[in-house]
Amino acid sequence: MQRTAPEGRGPVRYGPPAPEPGLPVLPGLTAVLAAAADRSAPEPPGGGPPVREAACRYWRSRGLPTDPENVAAGPGAPSLLLALIGAYGGDVMLPRPCPAWWTPQVRLLGRRAYHVPTPAECGGVPDPYALLETVRRVRAEGGDPRVLLLSVADDPTATVPPPELMREACEAAQSAGLFVVSDETWRDTVHRPHQTLVLSPAEMLPEHTAVLVDLSGALLPGGWPAAVLRLPDTPRGTWLRARTLDVLTATGAQAAGPVAGAAAYALDEPEEVAARAIAAARLHGVVAAAVHRELLAAGALARPPRAGRHVYADLTPLRAGLARHGVGDAMELEDHLGGRLGAPAPGGQRFADELGALRVRLSTGPLLGATPEERLAALTSRDPLGLPHVRRSLDALAAVLADLM
Numbered sequence: 001m002q003r004t005a006p007e008g009r010g011p012v013r014y015g016p017p018a019p020e021p022g023l024p025v026l027p028g029l030t031a032v033l034a035a036a037a038d039r040s041a042p043e044p045p046g047g048g049p050p051v052r053e054a055a056c057r058y059w060r061s062r063g064l065p066t067d068p069e070n071v072a073a074g075p076g077a078p079s080l081l082l083a084l085i086g087a088y089g090g091d092v093m094l095p096r097p098c099p100a101w102w103t104p105q106v107r108l109l110g111r112r113a114y115h116v117p118t119p120a121e122c123g124g125v126p127d128p129y130a131l132l133e134t135v136r137r138v139r140a141e142g143g144d145p146r147v148l149l150l151s152v153a154d155d156p157t158a159t160v161p162p163p164e165l166m167r168e169a170c171e172a173a174q175s176a177g178l179f180v181v182s183d184e185t186w187r188d189t190v191h192r193p194h195q196t197l198v199l200s201p202a203e204m205l206p207e208h209t210a211v212l213v214d215l216s217g218a219l220l221p222g223g224w225p226a227a228v229l230r231l232p233d234t235p236r237g238t239w240l241r242a243r244t245l246d247v248l249t250a251t252g253a254q255a256a257g258p259v260a261g262a263a264a265y266a267l268d269e270p271e272e273v274a275a276r277a278i279a280a281a282r283l284h285g286v287v288a289a290a291v292h293r294e295l296l297a298a299g300a301l302a303r304p305p306r307a308g309r310h311v312y313a314d315l316t317p318l319r320a321g322l323a324r325h326g327v328g329d330a331m332e333l334e335d336h337l338g339g340r341l342g343a344p345a346p347g348g349q350r351f352a353d354e355l356g357a358l359r360v361r362l363s364t365g366p367l368l369g370a371t372p373e374e375r376l377a378a379l380t381s382r383d384p385l386g387l388p389h390v391r392r393s394l395d396a397l398a399a400v401l402a403d404l405m
Contacts, residue, residue: 015100016346018155018185018214019309020222021280022365023379024372028272029220032265039257045249046241047073047228051260054267055213055228061269062187064202064211070233072244073260076225077185077214079253080244081105081149084210084229087243088179090146093135095126097312097351097359099155099183114138114145115352119165122303123157123312125150128165128172135176148178152198153186156351156361157312158288158305160190163199170204180209185227188218188277190307191285207232210240218277219266226255226263283379284309287364290385290394298401309365312348315358321404322358329355340400341366367393 043051052068059066074080082105085092092106096115106113116126116134126134126148135145150169153160161169173180182201190196202209211230216222229244231237248254255263266273288305295302301314315322315333322328327336330347337345343366348359368375369389378384385391 015104016344016350016361018099018216018222019361019363020365021284021309022368022375023276023280024376025221026272026276028270029224029262029266033224033258033262036258036261039261041257042254043073043257043260045254046245047071047255047260051226051228051255051264051267054264055230058213058228058267058269059211059230062200064200064230066230067233070231070237070241072229072231072241072248073255073263074227074229074248074253075255075259076216077101077183077212077227078105079248079251080212080227080229081181081183082108083244083247083251083253084181084212084240085109085111085147086247087240088147090144091138092147092149093126093131093145093178094149094352095124095151097123097156097348097353098149099151100346100350102149102183103352112143113352114143118157121165122154122159122161124152124154124159125161125165125169126172128168131169131172132176135178145176146179147181148173148176149181149183150201151183151186152200153184153190153307155186155308156310156346156348157303158308158310159303160196160198160306163197166199166201167204170201173201174205174208180205181212182209183212183214185212185214185217186308187213189281189284189309191281191288191305193278193281196306202230207234207237215263215266218281219269219273220259220263224259224262226259228263228267279379281307283368283384284364286384287367287378287390287394291362291364291367291397294394294398294401298398298405300401310361310363312359312361315360315404318401318404319358325404327358330357330359331355333358333360337362337400341397362397367397369393 052071056066091112119127180201214227231241330349334347349355368378
């Protein structure tokens with residue numbers, strides 16, 4: 001019998017937000033926003049020249065030459081993805097697990113979402129062979145897969161696909177005739193950027209890839225919605241951008257003027273923004289590694305976190321201990337850990353994972369402190385794990401996990 005998620009736990013509107021940095025807003029960003037506070041008009045659909053030109057400079061610094069005519073900006077990644085998928089048409093292939101907001105976007109448009117398992121090494125991309133077989137089967141059954149949605153630095157798994165796996169996934173997508181949408185929101189949260197190579201599908205399939213970046217991933221606070229979309233520099237890309245702008249116009253998805261100004265400022269990565277992004281990534285990496293160690297010590301499973309502000313854990317080896325607490329699936333695990341830890345702990349079912357698998361995403365933000373002062377102290381400390389409030393948070397997590405052994 002299929003379970004129905006109770007109100008407050010399963011509906012889309014209660015889905016988990018992206019992990020927050022938990023850090024104070026930069027003074028420079030505040031100043032830019034305040035200076036434009038009297039600007040009452042929104043941005044035009046797709047964004048005005050300043051934010052699109054800043055996006056071009058951002059991508060050029062990452063090896064992706066871009067013209068403003070190939071860029072669209074909007075109030076967050078969900079609105080841009082909805083417009084893009086609506087414009088492109090067809091069904092969508094996604095990795096399993098995937099970000100909590102991807103699948104609802106596809107289904108809201110009345111399209112079918114087909115999830116493909118990820119390889120053992122990482123999340124973010126589907127296993128290439130499983131992708132080809134799934135596309136073949138879906139088409140044989142009358143489906144119409146046209147788009148592959150993937151990520152170069154993954155929420156929820158906090159992993160970065162190795163270049164060879166990204167290349168194989170792109171080759172499989174090209175062989176299957178799929179248009180690739182690369183969510184690169186988390187690429188600037190890689191914990192050790194000098195030791196981790198992030199490869200964009202746009203480098204391999206430039207004529208068949210769109211790149212999506214939500215600036216709240218690393219450059220803006222979560223409450224300032226802004227995102228940019230890079231489309232191919234081809235006649236098809238030009239047509240697709242025009243259709244995407246049609247959808248943005250029809251849905252009123254326009255960025256607020258002051259936020260667009262802050263987005264342009266952040267995309268140019270002045271020293272304070274770049275330094276904060278590096279420091280925040282380092283801090284969350286240190287804390288995520290500590291969480292990973294606690295999980296392994298308790299007998300749980302988890303891939304080593306490489307990016308983002310979270311760890312994706314598989315507590316299946318602790319099933320007997322969880323059963324003593326009445327936990328038998330991911331929804332019950334979400335409730336149990338959320339209550340014990342005093343912080344959201346979304347279960348794997350949020351990320352299109354199997355309900356029966358005892359998987360959960362644990363965020364590092366709540367471990368940095370309860371006040372802005374404590375979180376800022378963690379950011380500036382040479383040894384954040386040695387701070388009393390961080391140590392207490394990690395000890396509390398260890399105690400909860402020990403109770404499940």
